[in-house]
Amino acid sequence: MAITTMPLTFSPPRHLHHRQPKPQRPCPAARLAPLTRRRAAATWLRCAPDGEASSSPATAEQQPQQQEEEEFILLANNRSDFNEVIMVIDSPSNRYLVLDPSRNVHSILPKKSAWTNSYWDEFVSLPAVVPRGPVALLGLGAGTAAHLMLEVWPWIQLVGWEIDPMIIELSRDYFGMSNLEKTTELGGSLTVHIGDALSPSATIEGGFAGIVVDLFADGKVLPQLQEAKTWLEIAKKLMPDGRIMVNCGGADTAVSLAADTGVSSWVQNPTIKALCSAFPGQLNWKRLSEKESVNYVALTGPLPDLEEWSISVPSELSARVKQWVPCELA
Template identity: 70%
Template structure:
């Protein structure tokens, strides 16, 4: 019999943004500071080991209080498939649910990757990366911060000829991703010749490049639920840009705003976006995802693309979303 321990589902966060269940879908909610807990109890089942024994994990403490819960909302069960630690992450969990599988890291229990089961799309910033190949030259695309391969699944689904090259610093994450997130399949060539090449190491290392440069670079580098500090420095972005081929572009998950007030302000209070603007004055576009997605800021280097052409060249689910990009002009 499986061991059952309680889990507060609201402790699952995507890059620092609170995810909670409403009507069977995951939605992101920006939390003000100090952090406000929105909890509801769910059952966490530990998958049994092959010998019949229960998985040995340190379960998060049960939450007795339910501070906010939708009326008549039923708790949802989550299955803990794997729990481990590494030199880079003190907590690594693979959590399964009927709707999706999650890679959860660090004490804040941030979701670093999602593998949806009932749809292709994540309803979060990973979906934005699918639009990048339509506006860059033909060539290899780098993924700096591979995680369990959420962006890779999406990009190869719609652009099966892509040569994706991903960097992930934690070998344990790659091992679990091959076991639980289908990364091994991504490393095999598609019928159109596309595939993922995995590199374990520092994504910001000078060696993280290819001859001739990348057509595009996707940057999704976080630690403890925050964008890594190096990405808040203009010089870091200038070094990354040197790895592009002519007319190549960088697309970035910049995380959320510094404060609750910044979400309603007319310009972005986001240190990563400000560093990008400093590095690429007049050559940066940005957008903020909606609350139904993840309230993250995403950025794109280079001039604003022709939005009508871009809209016509991406999957229909993204055709309206790409028209929300605007030039970034921070005073």
């Protein structure tokens, strides 16, 4: 039977090995073959449909530099009406939620530190620049952002939307989401809604102090997020002085990293272009480093006082919040 080869996107890059997985839910038999993470953030997952692992050699271009070694175990392998592929993959350092045929990592649960060293960490800085109040997570996944935000801000009320009930079930089983749904000593918790995060009903009375948007399908930002009218509708769900923080994905064209660091490089990202059109003069952006996944993130509203913002967030984010700049049309 033919072997299929599919990409699995991780960040930051490492050199990965495997051992035989142990599926724990009814699913087609599958075993993980050797995985490699490259500087380009592509990891290749080779699954033989008959359960035999492929060990075909990578090309010279696919051979990574020897860095760290890690073993992966497949804990769950499912599908649903919303996702053709839903995998829970475990390693000594992290647990991953992997979705869709592109094998993109949609959530990470670190085991050795609360921080992911990726775009999820950026969301933790949002409560410091919005009014006190509930924060929405549009695109909850397995709750990576919720874990981080409740760790740093244990008083915060999070309200998350996830369209796929299978993901919520697996997240409660494997990613500790049930613990997030319990009220902390300071009154914080996560409320989970299963449904369309872009629906008009995905709101609360009085509005949100902040909204985190992290909506992807098939490895790409939802096309609706590349339209200004979508962002204007989302903004209606904010309370006065509320803000939206967005994972905008990468550039829409193949550009070198060296050429992608200028003050106007955001124009390569269609989501930021739509946001800038919706909120002229009221949008800020930054591009994460290659080590951190090369994603763009955006923040609505006037540029915060960066010094005050830096002081008000955990030390891990102090220098990073100073990297935000206004989104200015030429």
